[in-house]
Amino acid sequence: MLKSEALDVQKVRSDFPILLRKVHGKRLVYLDNAATTQKPRQVIDALVDYYSRINSNVHRSVHTLGEEATAAYEGSREKVARFVGAGPRELVFVRGTTEASNLVRFAWGEKFVRKGDTVVTTIMEHHSNIVPWQLLARRVGANLKFVGLLRDGTLDLDEFDAALKEAPSLVAVTHCSNVLGTINDVRSICSKARTAGATTFVDGAQAVPHMPVNVAEIGCDFYAFSGHKMLGPTGIGALVGRKDLLAAMEPFQGGGEMIREVFLDHATWNDVPYKFEAGTVNIADSIGLGAAVDYLTAIGMDRVRSHEMRLVKYSLETLAGVKGLTHFGPTDPSRKGGVISFNLADVHPHDLATILDDDGVAVRAGHHCAQPLMNWLGVAATCRASFHVYNSTDDVDALKSSLERARGIFRA
Numbered sequence: 001m002l003k004s005e006a007l008d009v010q011k012v013r014s015d016f017p018i019l020l021r022k023v024h025g026k027r028l029v030y031l032d033n034a035a036t037t038q039k040p041r042q043v044i045d046a047l048v049d050y051y052s053r054i055n056s057n058v059h060r061s062v063h064t065l066g067e068e069a070t071a072a073y074e075g076s077r078e079k080v081a082r083f084v085g086a087g088p089r090e091l092v093f094v095r096g097t098t099e100a101s102n103l104v105r106f107a108w109g110e111k112f113v114r115k116g117d118t119v120v121t122t123i124m125e126h127h128s129n130i131v132p133w134q135l136l137a138r139r140v141g142a143n144l145k146f147v148g149l150l151r152d153g154t155l156d157l158d159e160f161d162a163a164l165k166e167a168p169s170l171v172a173v174t175h176c177s178n179v180l181g182t183i184n185d186v187r188s189i190c191s192k193a194r195t196a197g198a199t200t201f202v203d204g205a206q207a208v209p210h211m212p213v214n215v216a217e218i219g220c221d222f223y224a225f226s227g228h229k230m231l232g233p234t235g236i237g238a239l240v241g242r243k244d245l246l247a248a249m250e251p252f253q254g255g256g257e258m259i260r261e262v263f264l265d266h267a268t269w270n271d272v273p274y275k276f277e278a279g280t281v282n283i284a285d286s287i288g289l290g291a292a293v294d295y296l297t298a299i300g301m302d303r304v305r306s307h308e309m310r311l312v313k314y315s316l317e318t319l320a321g322v323k324g325l326t327h328f329g330p331t332d333p334s335r336k337g338g339v340i341s342f343n344l345a346d347v348h349p350h351d352l353a354t355i356l357d358d359d360g361v362a363v364r365a366g367h368h369c370a371q372p373l374m375n376w377l378g379v380a381a382t383c384r385a386s387f388h389v390y391n392s393t394d395d396v397d398a399l400k401s402s403l404e405r406a407r408g409i410f411r412a
């Protein structure tokens with residue numbers, strides 16, 4: 001199959017066992033992919049194969065199983081790093097995006113951010129790209145500055161430029177909003193931030209699973225993402241960092257494997273990335289993430305992105321026909337990830353999501369771990385439908401007809 005061809009959704013769907021299950025007797029219409037994605041058989045098989053055949057600790061044992069487990073773990077690191085245009089020594093395995101920002105907060109922030117410094121982030125961030133910087137600012141006495149949005153849900157770049165005049169030590173920004181779907185021009189943002197002397201942290205949790213990403217082209221210092229949002233297992237993700245920065249940083253956690261030598265009064269550190277991978281690492285899930293990367297690579301990330309752009313366009317057109325529906329975020333599919341946030345008249349999003357669930361339609365309702373953004377939107381919560389490779393226009397049609405049923409129930 002050529003990568004320019006449209007994605008064969010039926011073929012893709014047959015790889016995902018969970019999509020066969022029924023919910024309340026209805027076909028499962030899974031539209032909660034921004035929260036977590038389903039796993040293809042290839043990823044599940046990789047986990048079963050690891051535990052059935054080679055389970056052993058890594059970097060320690062000379063026996064056959066130990067060597068095989070180490071080769072599989074490091075092989076996965078190479079694969080995942082290549083997937084985002086990085087080298088294996090630039091990739092630290094972590095639990096996910098949240099752990100990555102906390103690692104940077106402790107290991108980089110507490111060493112390099114000083115009293116009176118400015119840290120710049122935006123109001124469209126997930127809490128995991130806000131709260132660690134609040135904690136850092138409080139600890140070292142830095143100031144946290146938030147860049148606002150324009151009415152269309154895109155970043156106010158004039159405000160961003162003005163914030164850079166304060167010569168921030170850190171700029172932390174999302175590549176793609178988990179609520180609005182806004183895709184930020186992180187290449188230009190990082191370039192400007194770097195000229196202003198700032199270190200840059202990009203939250204790629206909603207980008208790496210859905211579009212081609214190359215950290216070298218973006219030119220960021222740190223880039224974070226989560227395996228479970230890209231068809232991989234939970235509990236595994238990555239922090240990609242510039243080699244010299246990772247080398248200059250303090251360790252994150254202390255324990256086995258992150259050391260070179262330990263004395264009674266001090267210790268010295270292992271090389272990067274092992275300096276940041278204390279204790280027994282998440283071997284099985286890192287191998288599962290490697291399998292997810294293989295799966296996405298075989299489809300082609302350009303094709304994943306085109307597929308989701310088509311679904312976004314179709315959804316915006318289709319849902320525009322639902323009376324009382326308000327959509328939040330940009331409407332140009334080329335500037336929007338596969339995320340549609342909406343409310344229906346004055347129906348509470350939780351009530352709406354419960355009605356949708358009765359029809360087998362799984363969406364997220366709530367603040368999406370983005371309360372500052374909810375405040376800016378002037379709502380307490382929204383419903384959110386989000387896509388991945390196994391979603392089709394049939395799923396959007398199912399969402400629409402369930403919304404119409406909900407309108408009838410609530411007389412919205």
Ligand code: PLP
Binds near residue numbers: 034097099174177
């Ligand atoms: N950043 C964004 C934009 C997200 O959507 C999420 C999860 O929803 C996170 C960060 C946090 O990811 P995790 O919970 O995998 O650490």
